[in-house]
Amino acid sequence: MPRIRRSLSAMIVAGTLTAPLCAMPVVHAAASAGPVPVVSVKTAPSQHAMSVDGVALTVTNPDMPVGASFTPKPGDSVQSASAEASGPFRFFSVTAVPFGERLPKSDYPVAAPGGAAAWRSVGGASVPGPVATLFGQKVTAQVRHEADGTSKIQTAQWIVEAGQRIWIIRAEHAEPAVPTGFGTGIAVTAASLSTPTTVNVTAANTGAQPHTALKAATAAASGDPAISVGTLASVPSSYWDHGNGTCDGGY
Numbered sequence: 001m002p003r004i005r006r007s008l009s010a011m012i013v014a015g016t017l018t019a020p021l022c023a024m025p026v027v028h029a030a031a032s033a034g035p036v037p038v039v040s041v042k043t044a045p046s047q048h049a050m051s052v053d054g055v056a057l058t059v060t061n062p063d064m065p066v067g068a069s070f071t072p073k074p075g076d077s078v079q080s081a082s083a084e085a086s087g088p089f090r091f092f093s094v095t096a097v098p099f100g101e102r103l104p105k106s107d108y109p110v111a112a113p114g115g116a117a118a119w120r121s122v123g124g125a126s127v128p129g130p131v132a133t134l135f136g137q138k139v140t141a142q143v144r145h146e147a148d149g150t151s152k153i154q155t156a157q158w159i160v161e162a163g164q165r166i167w168i169i170r171a172e173h174a175e176p177a178v179p180t181g182f183g184t185g186i187a188v189t190a191a192s193l194s195t196p197t198t199v200n201v202t203a204a205n206t207g208a209q210p211h212t213a214l215k216a217a218t219a220a221a222s223g224d225p226a227i228s229v230g231t232l233a234s235v236p237s238s239y240w241d242h243g244n245g246t247c248d249g250g251y
């Protein structure tokens with residue numbers, strides 16, 4: 001399944017961050033957007049345009065992957081845009097979680113004002129990494145060494161609160177080919193952080209299994225069983241526990 005799954009699996013379960021989401025690993029909310037929707041700005045090669053949860057972003061990342069990219073659909077409960085490339089594997093994503101919402105099947109608490117610190121406490125041991133400038137705030141990365149199947153990756157993750165949302169910015173690079181200065185020089189600015197969320201927070205959190213829309217899920221490369229439309233409610237709990245709880249009903 002596309003690595004945006006990685007964006008969600010990697011991001012929504014930063015607590016474990018060791019296994020991708022079932023079928024979308026990182027984003028039941030994200031969908032393939034075809035050829036790189038992350039557009040380089042001609043006057044500044046390291047700057048890229050993204051839109052997440054209706055918020056227009058300018059992302060500065062000197063090492064932005066150029067390859068497959070994914071964008072969220074307005075209204076999806078997970079709003080995450082990402083880009084990835086191979087040879088070696090590189091990945092970058094920006095996820096926004098509106099206040100009152102939580103990432104499905106993750107260890108993160110419900111997003112709330114003042115909640116960034118609690119979100120940073122999820123994910124286990126880490127070491128301080130590069131400082132990013134996110135919406136005018138200086139945020140230190142949490143750097144970890146993780147496994148994605150048989151591959152080993154170094155991750156750098158920044159979590160910040162801005163515009164009635166918790167934001168997760170995440171960069172990954174295959175080991176051992178991690179370049180010196182990986183994750184440095186990253187900045188994110190927004191045209192209007194006051195843009196209201198596109199997510200129906202109340203609907204997304206209704207019921208015993210929030211976020212589990214009745215849609216078909218495809219089997220992941222890891223061999224996850226496929227489930228058909230209308231069967232999600234009856235899927236055994238063991239299915240959702242695959243990959244340390246990273247599988248969910250949104251791919």
